[in-house]
Amino acid sequence: DGGITQSPKYLFRKEGQNVTLSCEQNLNHDAMYWYRQDPGQGLRLIYYSQIVNDFQKGDIAEGYSVSREKKESFPLTVTSAQKNPTAFYLCASSRHKSMNTEAFFGQGTRLTVV
Amino acid sequence: EDQVTQSPEALRLQEGESSSLNCSYTVSGLRGLFWYRQDPGKGPEFLFTLYSAGEEKEKERLKATLTKKESFLHITAPKPEDSATYLCAATMDSNYQLIWGAGTKLIIKP
Numbered sequence: 442d443g444g445i446t447q448s449p450k451y452l453f454r455k456e457g458q459n460v461t462l463s464c465e466q467n468l469n470h471d472a473m474y475w476y477r478q479d480p481g482q483g484l485r486l487i488y489y490s491q492i493v494n495d496f497q498k499g500d501i502a503e504g505y506s507v508s509r510e511k512k513e514s515f516p517l518t519v520t521s522a523q524k525n526p527t528a529f530y531l532c533a534s535s536r537h538k539s540m541n542t543e544a545f546f547g548q549g550t551r552l553t554v555v
Numbered sequence: 556e557d558q559v560t561q562s563p564e565a566l567r568l569q570e571g572e573s574s575s576l577n578c579s580y581t582v583s584g585l586r587g588l589f590w591y592r593q594d595p596g597k598g599p600e601f602l603f604t605l606y607s608a609g610e611e612k613e614k615e616r617l618k619a620t621l622t623k624k625e626s627f628l629h630i631t632a633p634k635p636e637d638s639a640t641y642l643c644a645a646t647m648d649s650n651y652q653l654i655w656g657a658g659t660k661l662i663i664k665p
Contacts, residue, residue: 445598483559483655484599484642499652531598540653541587541646546598 443468447532447547453555454519454526462517462550464532470545472538473515477501478529478549487530490515491538519552527554557582559645561656568663571632576641576659579625584648588626590619591642593658599642602628633663 445466454460466473472491476484486499490509504523509515515534519526529551533544562577580588587606591599603612605621612619616637618629628641640658647654 447598481564481657483657484644484653485655486652533598539646543589543601543604544599544653545601549596549598551596 445532445534445545445547447530447550449550450548452550452552454552455555457521459518459520460552462519462530462532462552464515464517464547465513466515466534466545467513468534468536468545469512470534470536471512472535472540473509474533474535474540474544475499475505475507475515475517476531476533478531484531487517489540526552528552557645557647557654559643559654559656561641561643561659563659564657565660566662568630568633568661570634570663570665573629573631573633575630576628576661577625578628578643578656580645580654581624582645582647582654586646586648588621589644589646589653590626590628591644593640593642595640602641630661633661635663635665637661638663 448463474489475487485501487505488507490496506518531549532547535542535544559580590602593599603619608623610621616631620627640660642658644653644655
């Protein structure tokens with residue numbers, strides 16, 4: 442079945458630690474996105490990529506980094522510089538480079554600082 | 556400032572009790588208005604896209620409508636399985652980025 446797979450489902454981070462969230466898609470989509478979801482707020486864009494080896498910062502990129510070495514993969518690293526990383530992280534993809542098309546989401550990774 | 560606001564924050568209905576969710580937007584040049592459904596602990600699932608005022612789309616018990624200032628998600632004779640958070644988002648002419656509302660949590664009691 443085609444879709445987006447995020448792993449792990451739950452992740453715990455210690456203070457000062459970098460962690461990487463995985464996102465893989467087999468939909469052959471060009472564009473991929475990372476969002477952060479906090480209670481009572483809309484989804485906020487962290488990074489997006491419209492093509493392999495290229496990505497752009499979203500609204501809240503500070504403390505995060507990404508790579509896009511393969512079309513299928515768009516991992517997100519939450520660095521120690523992100524002071525409030527506890528949140529639900531969502532990866533998405535879309536067929537076209539514009540955000541004006543339907544997006545397909547993964548099941549999310551819930552990150553907690555311990 | 557470009558903004559998408561959803562109301563109410565939460566809505567509790569009895570099974571079979573029809574109602575509407577509101578999504579008002581203030582964006583410069585609406586390009587598209589999207590509705591998604593999100594179940595607890597899962598990623599959003601696409602429902603509809605509306606592109607111009609007056610447009611309507613339907614899927615089972617759901618119907619989405621669009622005016623120049625807002626969109627409504629009408630739910631007719633809802634069932635408990637319709638319980639979820641419904642998200643709306645808008646894209647603008649200027650940069651095609653999605654602006655998301657905070658969502659409406661819908662609870663349907665049997």
